[in-house]
Amino acid sequence: MTAANTLAISTWNVNSVRIRLDGIAALVDAHEPDVLCLQETKVVNGSFPLAAFEALGYVHSVINGIKGYNGVAILSRLPFAESGTRDWCGKADGRHAWATLENGVEINNFYVPAGGDVADPAVNDKFAHKLQFLAEMINWFAARSAPANRLVMVGDLNVAPLETDVWSHKALLKVVSHTPVEVELLDALAASHGWIDTARVFTPPEERLYSWWSYRARDWDTADRGRRLDHAWVTPALEGALRSVETLRPARGWDRPSDHVPVTLTLSP
C-alpha cells in the first residue's frame, strides 16, 4: 500500500496474465500500486489466477475475459463501491472493465482494438472496428454527466498521439497506431470529457516517451523503436490530485517480458 491519502494505479498490457505472474509480482515490488489494471489477460474468467493476486493483497477484482485473446481485469487492494464490465461495438470481446472506489474515484480500464495492418477501414475490418470503438468511446463519455466527476481512464488505447510518442513520426504516419485519423479520434475523445493525458504532465511533449517495443526487434533497447500506446487519463476534477506518472521501461528487459511496460499513476484524491 502506498502512503496514506495516495492512490497508485498501474496499467499494464501483460500479454497473458497466466504467463506474467512473476512480472506482476515484480511490478508490485517496484510501484506498490493500490490498483492493477491489466489488458490482454487472454483467459476466461473461470481460469483467471485470482489466488496469485490475493496473495499479493489484491483481494477485490472485476474481470472481463474471453478465451485466448483480449481480456481486461482490475485487481485492487481497496474495496469497490461498484464495479462492472461493458461491451463495445456490439461485441462481448473483453475490452472494458470499470470500478468505483469508496472515495468516489471511478477507474475505467480499456483495451482498444489494435486495428490490424492496413490503415484503411474500407479494406480492413479490424481498422474499421478500431475507429468505431473510439467513436463509441467519444459518444459514451460525452453523454455522461459533467466532467466534474472524478474519473480515471487507463489502458492500452493502441494509439500513439504525439510525434514524440513514436520513434519516427514520419515513418509511422501510415502505420496503424499513429495515423492522423486515429490521432484525431483520440484527440476528440480527450476533448469530449476534458481528459488530461497525465504522462505528459510529468514528461514534456518535447521528450520521447514510449510504453511498447515490438518483440520482433533484435535489440529493442538499442534500436528503441518504441511507441506510447498505454495511457492514463484523468478528468479535470482530479488535476489537482496528480502526483506522479512512472513508465517502467526496465520491465521490457525482464525475463519473459510483455511487449508493453507498466505505467503507474499516483494521485492524492
Add this chain to the structure above:
DNA sequence: ATGGTCGGAAGCCGA
C-alpha cells in the same frame, strides 16, 4: 530489408 517474435483457441491467428 516487407522480415522479425510472442502467446494462445495452435500447427493458425492476432498482436
